[in-house]
Amino acid sequence: MSELQKLKETKKARIGFYSAGLHAYWDQFEGLYDCLMGYNRFICSRLQAWGEVYNFGMADTEEKGREAGEYFNRNNVDIIFSHSATYCTSACLLPIHQICRAPVIILNLQPAAEMSYETTGTDRWLAQCVGCPVPEISNAFNRAGITYRAVNGLLGLPETPDFAKADEVTCDRPEAVHAWTQIREWCQAAQVRHTLQNSRFGFLGGYYSGMLDMYSDLTMLQAQTGIHVEILEMSDLDAFLGSVTDEDIDLKLKQIEDFFQISGDSPSDPIAKKPTQDQLLWSARVAAAQEKMVLDRDLDSVSYYYHGHDDHFEEVQSGFIVGFSLLNAQGIACSGEGDIKTALAMKICDILGRGGSFCEIVAADFNRDTMILGHDGPFHFAISKGKPILRGMGVYHGKRGSGVSVEAKVRPGAVTTLGVTQTGDGRLKFNISEGEAIDAPILLNGNTSTHIRFSEKPVQYMDRWFAEAPTHHFALSTGHNAGLFSKVAELMDIPYSVF
Structure with missing residues (x-):
């Protein structure tokens, strides 16, 4: 690769x-x-x-x-x-x-x-x-x-x-x-x-309705970090989709072939199938449009989500995950469900050369004393164990539509989570924790998931984590970076916790 x-x-x-x-x-x-x-x-x-x-x-x-x-x-x-x-x-x-x-x-x-x-x-x-x-x-x-x-x-x-x-x-x-x-x-x-003071963060579509921890005051984000937030509409992306050429699609298909493993049907999950050729072609076309939009708007990050009703834009968003994963590898932090705060965390990790993949709790494994962390959204190749797998999803769970998703595992070794939350007084806050990624079985359902062993057992770890009023998303980085992330917080005058 x-x-x-x-x-x-x-x-x-x-x-x-x-x-x-x-x-x-x-x-x-x-x-x-x-x-x-x-x-x-x-x-x-x-x-x-x-x-x-x-x-x-x-x-x-x-x-x-x-x-x-x-x-x-x-x-x-x-x-x-x-x-x-x-x-x-x-x-x-x-x-x-x-x-x-x-x-x-x-x-x-x-x-x-x-x-x-x-x-x-x-x-x-x-x-x-x-x-x-x-x-x-x-x-x-x-x-x-x-x-x-x-x-x-x-x-x-x-x-x-x-x-x-x-x-x-x-x-x-x-x-x-x-x-x-x-x-x-x-x-x-x-x-x-x-x-960050020279960065442009795109906000495409809207928030996942009802995810109250995602909602943020965009002026507050700019005031506390220096980023500029560019509001984007699905029609903006659609305009670039119309300019995609066959050569653009061929280039993206080669990148997909180089960076991903194309799966067969999942042996355990009936909605996770081998991607069809039409799905791969559509993901490649959308990926080319995503890159054109990022270059045209001079973006450093994109947060996105679209909820449609069997319309064209819903079809467009069905191809998002592959292209936004490729953009992550090109230094453009991309986060799903409109989570611009986690895009900020991902961008910080990427600037520091530590990856930064979109994550949330999947479950705890009490036999292995691990937390399983992952997401169905864009993945960062810099932290991958081997090639990420592409699976066709008959349903994007909890969302409308279907498409191709990324299934991957983080390579074993030291990792650090960086969550960016917002407190009741309108201040950003960093939540930081160090752990070890271990090689253990994961679900074969088209989602990224990795077993992480923290210094505390899962119950005690979650006791401390949830007490910090986090968002349910965060960035997963490679290496033990608590000292580094806390210095970023101090220079930006952002409160932080390490647990």
Whole structure:
């Protein structure tokens, strides 16, 4: 199975960075400034792997602080890393973050695991006392109403600078590895925030009537995430359907053949049959129209649902699942039943390269101590064990019409669910839980389903989950991502729970 190309590139985070010091030191201690700027360049080079870095250099006076704030504003940075390079007064830093309100992460990265106590003078000591000003900075930020976070550990240099007396090779130390993992995740979270602020989410059709947890205030969604919501009608898609050529259909049929396994009749479910050739051709035609609409409207996501009465648009929606699954693999998060909040969760997972498939509870397996999670909606190939199976559905259960659905299983290993719900006060909230996908029997009914084992048994897990007032849908991602998803929530000022 080859890999589908993304239809849109993910935005890079714009990372602000500076080192903090005290101007009075530079004339007093020869070589100290150059040493600290060497650390600055090292950190900058590492940050460049995760975004576009705007390095102000050294902020060592109140005047420099104001200059730095204006510099970061001009470059519209998404996040700022404040490197505590030596002792500095909080008055040097406070203006930066009063002028530029981007989220700030304080880097308390000590160059050496221990000082060379017998040979270290004041100059070398000043290159090591990086934790000294952090309490002062945090106090000043708190009193000024500036939210901050800190990353503590070792700098992680691969070699010792000439200026140093102690051994500063700490790249393999766990304190350095942990610190840089945190820094990378903060950069990735900033990338999510920046990408969403430049994203267009299509809302096609309407909500599944009566699913009250799906209903959302679209203005609220834009206000809290920065996404633009484009309202789409079935006639919009139908217009593109009319422009689909035979060549377009052939291309989609080849993609379907490449990415899916065509099933026979289900041995257990009489409504799940081998897809007919007409169903596959129709799914390919609709998939081509879906892609044309996404490209024409410059969409990053589509939430959809249509309830018809034996009309043409009902026939159109019968071909939705295959095309929207292909779009998921191309970086366009697609969610059924009009669930735009779960489309947001899926998009976050996809930006981070963790998949993000449309999911809900199927059942619990109390013998295996697993929750079975899945859905009949669009699947994300990035998390699939083997090729997903296409089954023809005589009935879309609970919905009007019929068509082709995706049956798949998530590959075994670490997974994380990300649910986006809305609270009674109109705020979004993330619900996050980590587990392990295991290889176990699933239903052969045209739905995705996978056994997930969480740290708690099913009853206790559901006790905690339902207490968070979730929606019944969520995104399923690969890997243990609770730390990463919680950082996204913090940068977006969205409450979250981890369970």
